[in-house]
Amino acid sequence: MPADPNMRILIVDDFATMRRIVRNILKQLGFTNAEDADDGTTALAQLKASQFDFVVTDWNMPKMSGLELLKAIRADPDLKHIPVLMVTAEALQENIVAAAKAGVNDYIVKPFDAQTMKGKLDKIFA
């Protein structure tokens, strides 16, 4: 089933510029229902407070990293079903393995464009 254009997306990144870029790329692809958080701790609180359908999270963040956020999501019965796309600045094999073990749906290496993001969404929501 293709991704619902009305799905509620949480964008998590410590850099405001990157959050803005991701939001704009998603908008280009028709997904306008997006909110953002600047670290994993804030994101987790938002996820618990209301319903989201998809999480796009950076890997390297202060307070709670993207991997820690992913593990927290998968450990929570109310959140564990949410697809998570991990955004990384480097494609380190050990990071990819760790994210895969923690239950990530896919990962994307920065910088990326709308076409790359579309490919990931098509794969995750196939």
Place this chain on the structure above:
Amino acid sequence: MSQASDTADIIAKIIGTAGVEVIQRSTGSSVYLAPSVQRVPSIHLRPDIGCFVQFGGDYSGLIIVNFEADSALAFYRTSMMFMGMPEEELVDDPSHEEVLDSIGELVNQISGQVRQQIQRIYGLSAVNKQPKAIWVQDSILLSVQDTVMLDSQCRRLSFKLGDELPFHIEFFIEKTEFASFNDIEIPT
């Protein structure tokens, strides 16, 4: 030349290559890297915008990227438009928080690629904290706490964005030597 200098020069080439690749990928523009590395006595945040990131783990050090205002603004605008942001939504002030933030994200990506390459080549890993970009009025000398920064481990690389807009990377790597076990023989 000491072995430590050799390793610093190797790191310089890794950082230079990562800088070119990341900025070309981010902007779609050509990036020139001067085909030489300067051995410098110390490293500084320099006007107009300096960004630094410290890394530590199996090895430790500090990377600084210095932009003049025109170069920083050109990088910000080119990279944002390259990733699909409308030109009318971009700022024109090089000291704007959004420009500093984009430089911070750039350094984050360069640092990530450098750490990835070092892990691929040497199997050594490190992590970095969030890079900090600031508007700089005068040069600021940086050092790493509890570390003697010998000039043999400080380097400067010179770049140009789009063939005319200069920027520089300066870095310090702790006194260390990366030597592969493949090149070491145990006497029999």
